[in-house]
Amino acid sequence: MSDSKQSVYRFLNYINILERLNHQGIMVVSSQNLAGLCDLTASQLRKDLMKFPSIGRQKVGYQVSELLEMLKKEIKRDNFVDIIIIGVGNFGTALIKYQSFEKYGIRIVAGFDVDMSARKDVNVPIFHIDKASDYIKANNIELAILAVPEKEAQSEAINIVKAGIRKILNLTPAILFLDEQVRVNNVNLAYELEYLLIKKGAKE
Amino acid sequence: MSDSKQSVYRFLNYINILERLNHQGIMVVSSQNLAGLCDLTASQLRKDLMKFPSIGRQKVGYQVSELLEMLKKEIKRDNFVDIIIIGVGNFGTALIKYQSFEKYGIRIVAGFDVDMSARKDVNVPIFHIDKASDYIKANNIELAILAVPEKEAQSEAINIVKAGIRKILNLTPAILFLDEQVRVNNVNLAYELEYLLIKKGAKE
DNA sequence: CTCTGTGAAACAATTCACAGCT
């Protein structure tokens, strides 16, 4: 997988949707149908699938389970990944409790915060932020979710990168300045809301 | 504003960054500098700015405050928007407490949930979900954040759309099937994590 | 010489249209 961000998201979406179809016992799907579910055109979907050995059947469509397997193989990475979360406020707690990442093979194994008093009601160990560095080194953690208050974002990011973190999902609105080597993915919910509010027409 | 999602996000990012520069008392910025902060090329930034009457000064760069004002005008919408949130669990509570939307002129004015017992510690009224429909109609709410458990996502979405909601920020992993007229923006944090994990190289 | 504004070129994504299989 070495494509654009957009195409990676399309592939993740195919997998997500095919898993639902599979779960519902639907065994076959046409490019038309699947494209409709993904909000794109049948052509575009077929173009995406061209990177695989021809797997559709004319007049019929695609075997859901077969397509799913191919897509998963294409996107594959090490099967289970342990990640940590920096900042266990409302947001961080929500993410820890929200176990839905597990089905993607992603496990939040520890949380870190300055305030230890809060949040004892989660089933993942919460440590003082001073311990993050040691933890990252000891457990070879590669990815961290950053969910601290905006003001602390930059300095915490520097700390965890120094300790060995290579990938950060930044949920704060801060702009992070880090070594080029570090991959940062910013999610700014304010932008997502603005986007909805700005665009006049319907459709994504 | 009638551009691609990507370009809208770039513009929102320019505004975000320029506001920070402004706040720091930085008055002038070159396309080179600003592009660096945004993780894109100087050319691309200048192309984006071509839609405005020439505003940069050769040898100098752009006046931060002036550029900021133009961008804001370009993107403008009604100055204050009231939105609601459906689902006041961990996630919903986090969003309500996270007041950072206010500076974008976006205000969460009410939350709705099936479980009224929880979450009395927020400064926004929380109502039973049965009241959502009336509230939307009475207050002419256009946008809702959907933060319910995945299983309820589809049925709640139908309900609020029936009541008049036209735009949904869907924070559940569910795929929503709704009238074409309704704009849906899906944020799936699992995808964001997967994306970080998949891509081998550095850089976004 | 420095930095913007902008055409032109290169590259990427999307849509069209249709041949070919069943």
Next chain:
DNA sequence: AGCTGTGAATTGTTTCACAGAG
């Protein structure tokens, strides 16, 4: 007929390269 696979055409985006202004 119904649906895939795929070149060709179209449209969109990014990069290049340089004229022009201070």
